[in-house]
Amino acid sequence: MGTPKMVVVNKEWCKGCGICVAFCPKNVLELVNEVVCIARSEDCIKCGQCELRCPDFAIYLKEVPENV
Amino acid sequence: MNTSALVKEYFREDKLPHIWCPGCGHGIIMHAVVRAIDNLKLDPEKICIVSGIGCSSRASGYMNFNTLHTTHGRALAFATGVKMANPSLEVLVLTGDGDCSAIGGNHLIHTARRNIDITTIAFNNNIYGMTGGQYSPTTATGDFGTTAPYGNIDKTFDLCNLAKAAGATYVGRSTAYYAKQLTTLVENGIQNKGFSFIEAVSSCPTYYGRKNKKGDAVEMMKSLKDDYIDIKIAEKRPDLAQSKILMGEFYNKPDEEYTEKYQKIIDMLKKESYHA
Numbered sequence: 001m002g003t004p005k006m007v008v009v010n011k012e013w014c015k016g017c018g019i020c021v022a023f024c025p026k027n028v029l030e031l032v033n034e035v036v037c038i039a040r041s042e043d044c045i046k047c048g049q050c051e052l053r054c055p056d057f058a059i060y061l062k063e064v065p066e067n068v
Numbered sequence: 069m070n071t072s073a074l075v076k077e078y079f080r081e082d083k084l085p086h087i088w089c090p091g092c093g094h095g096i097i098m099h100a101v102v103r104a105i106d107n108l109k110l111d112p113e114k115i116c117i118v119s120g121i122g123c124s125s126r127a128s129g130y131m132n133f134n135t136l137h138t139t140h141g142r143a144l145a146f147a148t149g150v151k152m153a154n155p156s157l158e159v160l161v162l163t164g165d166g167d168c169s170a171i172g173g174n175h176l177i178h179t180a181r182r183n184i185d186i187t188t189i190a191f192n193n194n195i196y197g198m199t200g201g202q203y204s205p206t207t208a209t210g211d212f213g214t215t216a217p218y219g220n221i222d223k224t225f226d227l228c229n230l231a232k233a234a235g236a237t238y239v240g241r242s243t244a245y246y247a248k249q250l251t252t253l254v255e256n257g258i259q260n261k262g263f264s265f266i267e268a269v270s271s272c273p274t275y276y277g278r279k280n281k282k283g284d285a286v287e288m289m290k291s292l293k294d295d296y297i298d299i300k301i302a303e304k305r306p307d308l309a310q311s312k313i314l315m316g317e318f319y320n321k322p323d324e325e326y327t328e329k330y331q332k333i334i335d336m337l338k339k340e341s342y343h344a
Binding site: 060 | 070071072074075079084085086088089090091092093094095096099244245247248273284285286289290
């Protein structure tokens, strides 16, 4: 399984283009005030599609230690 | 390595966020190029990124390698100089459709003809974005630009066919949507000892999209997914390939490289003067 991961957003770099929202296969993301927010993190399957296609390096999977 | 780690390792963080418009495909392509460099475990000190002028060419300013932001269309000429002076450098040229096929078209064909070991990634957004949406050699016939208010009457360049015909030894195309495939093509291009040309199809929602009613950033990204088909699939299923644009690896035929040929001349002359 590897280290557990969670999706995180750098809100300062997000330009609100909506590409990650549109291509998320599990409909986890939403745009709120033109900035992406993780609306349904429990549905996230950590596929990294958002990270792959964010033009602004503003969303990515971060490794989290198991005990957190 | 995730995006955050890649940014710390390979980007000038103080120059980010970049100035590209919301939904511009260029950021995805720049990301793919850096992932390719990371996957190949290349020494950043031995990489030189050269760019020309245009939206695409802003990329060199964000990337933390040896970088050279040059004049319009001349990135390949500068890159040739860099490679000739120091053949041990891995030289990558980041350019745009206007930069490399209009004002720099001559440099493109002759750099390809020489088969010098340079990897060119052409960010093709089918328009001059930075200067306000003028049509470029890759704007489709009939499409609109600020300089084609009644529709473009020019025929379109196929950049990959152009590079291949001119003598490039590795040629491929992918789109910002297929970022993983793009990374693989860039990796292969870097590993090819000769002139590699990778067309990275981008999207310009601000000018090309708006002028041609192609929709917003998301709609344009969907086109970069749906309008393209891999050449291997197209060969097996021609029925699926109808009205689609081919992508993938088009040409991979290594040939003798230019700086090596030049070195042979140097070695030969040194030998002759030694025996004289």
